[in-house]
Amino acid sequence: MxxxxxxxxxxxxxxxxxxxxxxxxxxxxxxxxxxxxxxxxxxxxxxxxxxxxxxxxxxxxxxxxxxxxxxxxxxxxxxxxxxxxxxxxxxxxxxxxxxxxLPNLVADGVPEGGEDDYIVVKTVGTPREFPDFEPRDHLEIGELIGAIDMERGAKVSGSRFYFLRGVGARLEMALLQLAMDQAIEAGFVPMITPTLVRPETMAGTGFDVKHDAEIYRLAEDDLYLVGTSEVALAGYHSDEIIDLSAGPIRYAGWSSCYRREAGSHGKDTRGIIRVHQFNKVEMFTYTTVEEAAGEHERLLAWEEEMLAKVELPYRVIDTAAGDLGNSAARKFDCEAWVPTQGAYRELTSTSNCTTYQARRLNIRERQNTDEGGKPGSKGTTRAVATLNGTLATTRWIVAILEHHQNADGSVNVPVALRKYLGGLEVFPVL
CATH class of the missing domain: 1.10.287.40 (Serine-tRNA synthetase, tRNA binding domain)
Incomplete structure (x- = not known):
């Protein structure tokens, strides 16, 4: 608001x-x-x-x-x-x-326009070339190494559902654990969050609960399945006055996420790029208005650190205003190179929501300070700023399998993930 x-x-x-x-x-x-x-x-x-x-x-x-x-x-x-x-x-x-x-006020410098009007901030790494063999896509690789089963996912739950099995399940758990360990090292409090929230929490985060076709609703209970743990983490301090005198409050939420993908008919129907359910580690920060832009840069840097750990080439884009969503004043996406698509695809995004969510959820800090510089017990309050950023999610598996594949269909495990996989260096073909 x-x-x-x-x-x-x-x-x-x-x-x-x-x-x-x-x-x-x-x-x-x-x-x-x-x-x-x-x-x-x-x-x-x-x-x-x-x-x-x-x-x-x-x-x-x-x-x-x-x-x-x-x-x-x-x-x-x-x-x-x-x-x-x-x-x-x-x-x-x-x-x-x-x-x-009314959507949030767009920050200065954000490019105007829609989905295709982003600005490339930087490109890191070189997309891999395959001079000796034709690269397989992530689903073919996933089937060869026994990691992904789309057929039985559809049998059990319908289209755009899947099973991660064997090394696929282990890879996702390793990826999310790597992300959580990095977040904890950076001072984030780890959180396992609810995936069902009340309508006032969903709406408070900036989602239009009445008209957003992406949201799953349980009508009988009047609850909503979240598309990101950002929703639960934003609602965590609703109707509270929080203390930011020691710096930002940072949470890292681990949760399953659900999206109807209502507007994606015919898009990314193969594999696990665009699915109804996935897992994610999400960074969420409460900070002061003055510190919000600096915190946004830090969240982006932590996302880039994760991409470097899994050895993926990527680019950072400054998202255009028409593609921001209601709550964001500015959003940066990190897009990894997907070889078989010959394109960069989004793996992370980080948004500065300024005071928009906090005003809707009534999350404030005290403005006055006592002689020692600490928040006083009386005086005026003001809305805090909230920010979020993806640190790892299921979709990363797509880029990891394709970028690190070998001619026989096996996949080299990025070094940073090996300790979470019992030292495994290669996912072999079954």
Whole structure:
């Protein structure tokens, strides 16, 4: 949720943000108008309430016919007060609805446009060439080494489901454990998070629970399956005042994730690139507004560190405004080279959500400090900034199998993963 006061004071900035996203600019003026209506309604209500209170004192002091006349006026005034209160509530609800639908303010420097309008920040490593043999895709390799079973996944659960078995299961666990160990070393608190959340938690993170076709909903329980542990981690401190005096609060969430992939019909139907269920280690940070941009750079650096450990060539892109999603003010993606596709494919993303999620979830910090520089017990509070970033996920297996494959279909295990696999150096063909 954006700061309505800031929007009212800097409307052109928000109109420009909407233009960059390819979204409707008129909502900015609609919010300003709704805010004015809300304030006017509250003023009218408070004036009538004050008049009602004054009449109460008059009635108490009056007698006889005068009192009866005043009581009649009080009755009429009470009706007016009730109507004014309802109008104020309606105006506040209208404003809240408009504000919750407005995406976050895009950060300075984010490229305008849609999915294809990203800017390449840097490219690291060289895509592998295969002069001596034709590379196999990850599914063919996965079947040769007994790692992936799509056929039985579809039999059991339907399309875009799968089994990871044998070295495939071990590879995923090793990858996620490597990510978690790195996160712990960097000061993150490890978390196993719920994968079912309440609608207010999902909506608080920035997802449109009523219209987002990607989200699985359990209607009978009014719960939602998360597409990332970011949702649960964002809700962890909802309605709390947190202490950031010692620096950012960082969590690393390990969870299964679920996405309907509603808009991906005909895309990536082969293998495990785009599936309904996967596992992931997600970094999540609470920090101050001033530290958010610096923390975003750190999250990106940790993602790059993981990609280097599994020895993959990749590039970093600055995602265009129209491809950010509602909550992000800026997002960087790391895309690894997938040889059989001849393209870079997203493996990680990290988003700076500034105060957008925290305002929706009512997560604050104290602004005042005492003489020792520590947060005071009284004084004003303000929204914190939240950020997230993927540290490892099931999709990484695609790039690892293809990039490290051998002519016979076996796969060399990246050195950093070997200690999690009992020293195994090669995944052999069965």
């Amino acid at each position: 954006i700061d309505v006061r800031d929007l009212s004071e800097n409307p052109d900035q928000y109109r420009a943000s909407q233009r960059a996203r390819g979204a409707d600019e008129s909502v900015v003026d609609a919010i300003i108008a709704a805010d004015a209506s809300r304030k006017s309604s509250i003023t009218s209500y408070e004036a009538l309430r004050a008049e009602q209170n004054a009449f109460g004192k008059k009635v108490a002091a009056a007698k006889g016919e005068e009192k009866q006349a005043l009581l009649a006026e009080v009755k009429e005034l009470a009706i007016s007060v009730k109507a004014a209160g309802a109008a104020a509530d309606a105006a506040a609800a209208e404003q809240d609805s408009l504000v919750r639908a």
